[in-house]
Amino acid sequence: MxxxxxxxxxxxxxxxxxxxxxxxxxxxxxxxxxxxxxxxxxxxxxxxxxxxxxxxxxxxxxxxxxxxxxxxxxxxxxxxxxxxxxxxxxxxxxxxxxxxxxxxxxxxxxxxxxxxxxxxxxxxxxxxxxxxxxxxxxxxxxxxxxxxxxxxxxxxxxxxxxxxxxSVAIALAAHLLKTYSGKRQLNSEFEVNLSIDFNDESFDVILCSTAIVYFKDIPAALRKWYRFLKPGGILGFSCCSEESCGAPLIIEICEKHGISLTSINEPTGSPEKCHHLLTEAGFKNIEVKTQQLGFYNNLEQAKEWNGGWFHPRENPLLQVSSEQMAELKADYRQKIEAEATEEGAWYENLTFFVTGRKL
The missing domain is CATH 2.60.120.10 (Jelly Rolls)
Structure with a gap:
């Protein structure tokens, strides 16, 4: 199209x-x-x-x-x-x-x-x-x-x-296929396919927008991308801070109920972590730029957590009872209301734009 x-x-x-x-x-x-x-x-x-x-x-x-x-x-x-x-x-x-x-x-x-x-x-x-x-x-x-x-x-x-x-379009399409597909088995089989391979030094640029955290083994993905790039080639990806996308509040609420969650943004959740990951994979001339893409949500919409949580390796919330999930949602709504201002409920979205070069 x-x-x-x-x-x-x-x-x-x-x-x-x-x-x-x-x-x-x-x-x-x-x-x-x-x-x-x-x-x-x-x-x-x-x-x-x-x-x-x-x-x-x-x-x-x-x-x-x-x-x-x-x-x-x-x-x-x-x-x-x-x-x-x-x-x-x-x-x-x-x-x-x-x-x-x-x-x-x-x-x-x-x-x-x-x-x-x-x-x-x-x-x-x-x-x-x-x-x-x-x-x-x-x-x-x-x-x-x-x-x-x-x-x-x-x-x-x-x-x-x-x-x-x-690249954002690919991330959106992958999310739609995982979340709103008529084939239920897709949800259980959903994973980033690291078996995909290309010849060494095949690309001038590799770009991954937002979706890098979906990889179960990010360092392995970065090493592959380094191999796929030609000398002088550039890798670029974007990701969010650990404090973004509502994750800290959900983690806090669940911890009070004895449920331990790990943020999907944890591996790439700071400029230092992004820099370290690229360094370990062999990249040089690494730059990390930040941009605040957060916004105020309508309070009623912000309180509507559906109990969802995604992590490529684990999701303990799939095991909780309906009664316990109702308690988690009630605590979440109460916390959102307590922290809201006249402008609404702030949705943090501090985004990192990361680049590195293969020399």
Whole structure:
């Protein structure tokens, strides 16, 4: 899919039409391959029945609003959307929606070939056996984090270049396949495939955006990448501090209940750790730049922890009882309320942009 305004097939006419009634206020046209991001501000409207050509994500930017929607000619349903909530819409399913006030949202559309590449080359499994499941009004902080990072990059004029957006697209696609796939076995089999191999000195640049923490053995991945690079080649990756993405609060709450968690960001959670990892892998001319991408969440949305936790090696929360999970969620909501300000609940997202060169 080329980077152009996101379109869909109007079911009534069979024509290809824009997905929104007005042009986007922000668009990634001519910036990235495999993914298109648009920011929309739309008035009250009722959309005709549309059939998406690609999988898409909708990230809500506005205040609370009721969206009425219908799927494939089924019954009318309603979802109360709030800032930060996410919709996931698979391709090929006729959908219809209406709303009675101005709305603001990010729309992200993926090329099907990107999903196939991620499934076949990065995730152990086959894209032919995967079906993305429709979601409405879910709290997914990984999607929110990556989507807002793309929006920030686009607003700045894409200073990190084409590879940044495309690597974030891979991270988003991998998350969708793991979290919203119709094949349950994918979740248990999900892992970064370190068996992928290339000839030595094959690449001038290797870029990994955000997803480096998904590797079970980061030093081994870095050593492979060093081998894949040509002399003078550059490695770049981004990651978050240990204090980012809500992890410290969840760890604190669980520790009070006798549950020990390790942050997925721990291995790369400081500039010093990033520098050390690249040094050990043989890289030189190492630079670590930091950027605060945090933001204030609506309090009601911030309190909605779904009990999820992801770590490539372990997840003790999968073993807790429903009663204990209810206690954890209650303590989490209470802590969020206590720490919130008039601006809302702060979502820390201190991001490191790391580069190293093979000399």
């Amino acid at each position: 080329k980077s152009e305004q996101i379109s869909a097939i109007e079911v009534a006419s069979g024509n290809l039409v824009p997905m929104s009634c007005k042009p986007p206020v922000l668009s990634s046209t001519n910036h990235w391959n495999g993914i298109v991001l648009e920011q929309h501000h739309l008035p009250a409207f009722e959309c005709p029945k549309l059939c998406l050509q690609q999988h898409s994500i909708n990230i809500w930017l506005a205040n609370s609003c009721q969206i009425d929607w219908r799927l494939a000619g089924g019954r009318l349903q309603s979802t109360q959307m709030r800032r930060g909530l996410v919709n996931v819409t698979p391709k090929g399913i006729p959908t219809q929606a209406r709303w009675n006030q101005e709305i603001k949202f990010l729309l992200v559309s993926f090329d099907s070939s990107l999903f196939k590449k991620v499934a076949d080359d990065v995730i152990i499994g086959s894209y032919r056996n995967i079906e993305i499941i429709l979601q409405r009004g879910v709290c997914d902080r990984q999607i929110l984090h990556l989507g807002m990072a793309l929006k920030t990059e686009l607003q700045a004029g894409c200073p990190s270049g084409k590879l940044y957006g495309e």
